[in-house]
Amino acid sequence: MIIVVEGFDQAGKMTQSKLLAKFFKTKNMKSKIFSFPDYHTPIGKEIRRYLNGSRSFPPQVIHCLLAANRWEKAEEIRDALSENNVVIMNRYYQSNLVYGTVNGLEMKWLQNLDDGMPKEDLVILLDVNPDDSFSRKTQRRDKFEENIEFAQKITKTYRKLAKEFGWHVVNASQHKQKVHQDIRQIVLKHISK
Helix, strand or coil: CEEEEECCCCCCHHHHHHHHHHHHHHCCCCEEEEECCCCCCHHHHHHHHHHCCCCCCCHHHHHHHHHHHHHHCHHHHHHHHHCCCEEEEECCHHHHHHHHHHCCCCHHHHHHHCCCCCCCCEEEEEECCHHHHHHHCCCCCCCCCCCHHHHHHHHHHHHHHHHHHCCEEEECCCCHHHHHHHHHHHHHHHHCC
8 A cells, every 4th residue: 555645845744654654563564654755866866956956957857857756766666565565655746746737837747757656545635834834944945945935836736636636634734643643544544445
């Protein structure tokens, strides 16, 4: 099973991914977390340079690179699934759909970039208010995260696509334990189907 944890910067995606992995451990279920972008790969390093402002690309190129970064890990993802892990994605291709459409790219074109990648079973959107996101961040933001107007467009687009694609939405402005509790309820309902 693949569970995707999505949301804007500082929504608590990594925190919640780790809490979810611990929860699966209590249920005697193995899990593995993947984070995207993965900055350790060759393409991930290029993405990091772009986000830090030391590289410049047209929107099509950066969104192709983001997809290619996921393709770099496709075999690892398939291996984890074949070993009966619940795969927890700290962001997956859904964020490319959100950021890409906000950057003026067509949804179908963006979806085709990940055609053939392992598909998710469940998407959980950590819906964080941009003001909360900005107050939580202590270090420098990357170029996708530093503009409050852009952040509001991203948040609005996440909510719109969540409705369109049937993603589960959790209020990420709550305390992290309450967020985890809400996520657990969604996951348990999904498992018991």
